[in-house]
Amino acid sequence: MRVLAFLDGTLADPDTPHIRVEDLGLMRGDGIFETVLVADGTARELRPHLDRLARSASMLDMPEPDDAAWQRAARTVIDNWSGTREFALKLVYTRGVEPDAEPTAFALGIEIDPKVLRARDEGVAVVTLERGIDPGLAERAPWLLLGAKSLSYAVNMAAGREAARRGAGDVIFTATDGSVLEGPTSNVIVARDHTLYTPPATIGILPGTTQAAVFRAAERAGxxxxxxxxRTADLAGADGVFLASSVRKLTRVHTLDGTPLPDSSAIHAELAQGYENLYA
Amino acid sequence: MRVLAFLDGTLADPDTPHIRVEDLGLMRGDGIFETVLVADGTARELRPHLDRLARSASMLDMPEPDDAAWQRAARTVIDNWSGTREFALKLVYTRGVEPDAEPTAFALGIEIDPKVLRARDEGVAVVTLERGIDPGLAERAPWLLLGAKSLSYAVNMAAGREAARRGAGDVIFTATDGSVLEGPTSNVIVARDHTLYTPPATIGILPGTTQAAVFRAAERAGxxxxxxxxRTADLAGADGVFLASSVRKLTRVHTLDGTPLPDSSAIHAELAQGYENLYA
Structure with a gap:
């Protein structure tokens, strides 16, 4: 099932077209989005998601999102969802039909891809793919929108297809200096000696809402x-490598570039339980 | 005015929404496009544009465009256009609502931005902006879609806003080795000693339809x-620096990073006339 709501809180039929062909979100990928996990009627980490939406809007010189309106739209979708216990809530905000026009904004509830659900339990094989940027680029060149969650995700989708061609289910992007960046739609978390690591957002990656929640939970557990x-070269020797995102939660990487990683099931179980406990 | 046609040749009202919120063109910038100049009822360089659409489709693993259908849609828009003598014909082709669904495809005629028309006559001030990639990246990492004309143009739009912040009207992107790439929506042509230069598409830029036409015309003129x-450092010493695109035609760069360039009006007039003569 799907539930669509606009910012005034009105529901709409997702099977009916609502977007004009000239919308810059379509014509130019010129807009931003968030994907929020809703579980048992609760939008997890909604506050950090809305903060990140505002950060992305600022990076794209878009009007500041109306926080109350987004919360209302999210609430409308959640209240009208009668499907699976968990679903993905997309918040989409485009520049609209012209630079001077009203932005287009809607919240859309959709089911989570069964492949994503399966990977939560079974883990996933990942390939590293070159992203071609150096870690200082994001700060030198803000016009490249590195770290903004824009609608221009064609490359993220292409990376997923490249992974599939290589027999893998997901991707870790690497920088020119050999450091780890992020997944196309996730953050990378590494466990080593009872410490969790993730790269700093300043290198041009998205600050992770789920990554932050997992860190919070892990800190509570000591x-x-x-x-x-x-370093990409250090991934293979870690106690565990994970991808974190709202719909993935914490997903274990069991194979990297075709080579099995050490079994991190026990660490994964502990961290995943700690994450769930945040919302219990 | 605007004229909208779908691939079966039917006309539609561009003020009515025709796109579903779940269209991957909107949600992921996952699709491709072309912008064709129509002048006096003729779609200029339509064959190279359709060839490039097919090239982009292949790079994004999309179904091969139906050439006859696109020609029919283009013809429908042109036949129903009753506005300005010249207009921009957008061909837009998205992955549709699901990976397995039919692509979304339409042709849209729109008026050309008055700023673009003015720059054709008056020239434009340009800033160089770092693009952060090296010239070998496109061939090493095809998943980055460098040189595909995808709908994920948020960065191209952001670069234009950065130019405006710096008091300029357009951008030339540069690579990490100091070589010239392209404009966000144009190709770069340099004139020196009665020779025209443009960078090879293999470095991760779009092969230019207008650039190729200008070269053809220049060759005819000797x-x-x-x-x-x-080299970016060599731009200032050239006889002329130009941006080429369908709607820009050949636009003269009169100022680079705040410094006036040598007057290239005479060269521009000669090359622009040669380009027009191709369609006379």
Whole structure:
């Protein structure tokens, strides 16, 4: 099932076209989005998601999102959802039909891809793919929108197809200096010696809402957490490599570039339970 | 005015929404496009544009465009256009609502931005902006879709806003080795000693339809043309620097990073006339 709501809180039929062909979100990928996990009627990490939406809007010089209106639209979708226990809530905000026109904005509830659900339990094989950027680029060149969650995700989708061609289910992008960036739609978390690591957002990646939640949960359980550069070459020797995103939650990487990684099932179970406990 | 046609040749009202919110063209910038100049009822360089559409489709693993259908849609728009003598014909082709669904495809005639028309006559001030990629990246990493004309143009739009912040009207992107790439929506042509230069598409830029037409016209007029690397540092010493695109035609760069360039009006007039003569 799907539930569509506009910012005034009105429901609409997702099977009916609502977008004009000239919308810059369509013509130019010129807009931003968030994907929020809704579980048992609760939108997880909604506050950080809305903060990140505002951050992306600022990076794209779009009007500041109306926080109350987005919360209302999210609530409308959640209240009208009668499907699976968990679903994905997309918040989409485009520049609209002209630079001077009203932005287009809607919230859309959709079911989570069964492949994503399966990978939560079974883990996923990942390939590293070159992203072609150096870690200082995002700060030098803000017009490249590195770290903004824009609608221009064609490359993220192409990377997923490249992974499939290589027999894998997901991707970790790497920078020119050999450091780890992020997945096309996830953040990378590495576990080593009872410490969790993730790279800093300043290198041009999205600050992760789920990554932050997992770190919060791990800290409660006595883990240390560090935000610092991760070398791609060090992934294979870690106690665990994980992809974090709203719909994935914490997904275990069991194979990297065709080579099985050490079994991280026990660490995964502990961290995943800690994450769930945040919302219990 | 605007004229909208779908691939079966039917006309539609562009003020009515025709796109579903779940269209991957909107949600992921996952699709491709072309912008064709129509002048006096003729779609200029339509064959190269359709060839490039097919090339982009292949790079994005999309179904091969139906050439006859696109020609029919283009013809429908042209036949129903009753506005300005010249207009922009957008061909838009998205992955549709699901990976397995039918692509979304339409042709849309729109008026050309008055700023673009003015720059054809008056020239334009340009800033160079770092693109952060090296010239070998496109061939090493095809999943980055460098050189595909995808709908994921948020960065191209952001670069234009950065230019405006710097008091300029357009952008030339540069690679990490200091070579010239392209404009966000144009190709770069440099004139020196009765020879025209443009960078090779293999460095991750769009092969230019208008650039190719300008080269063809210049060759007829006795110019030499070369496709080779251009150093950003050499732009200031050229006889002329130009941006070429369908709607821009050949637009003269009169100022680069705040410094006036040598007057290239005479060269521009000659080349622009040669280009027009192709369609006379």
């Amino acid at each position: 883990w240390s957490t560090k935000i610092e550069t991760i | 110019w030499s043309t070369k496709i080779e690397t251009i």
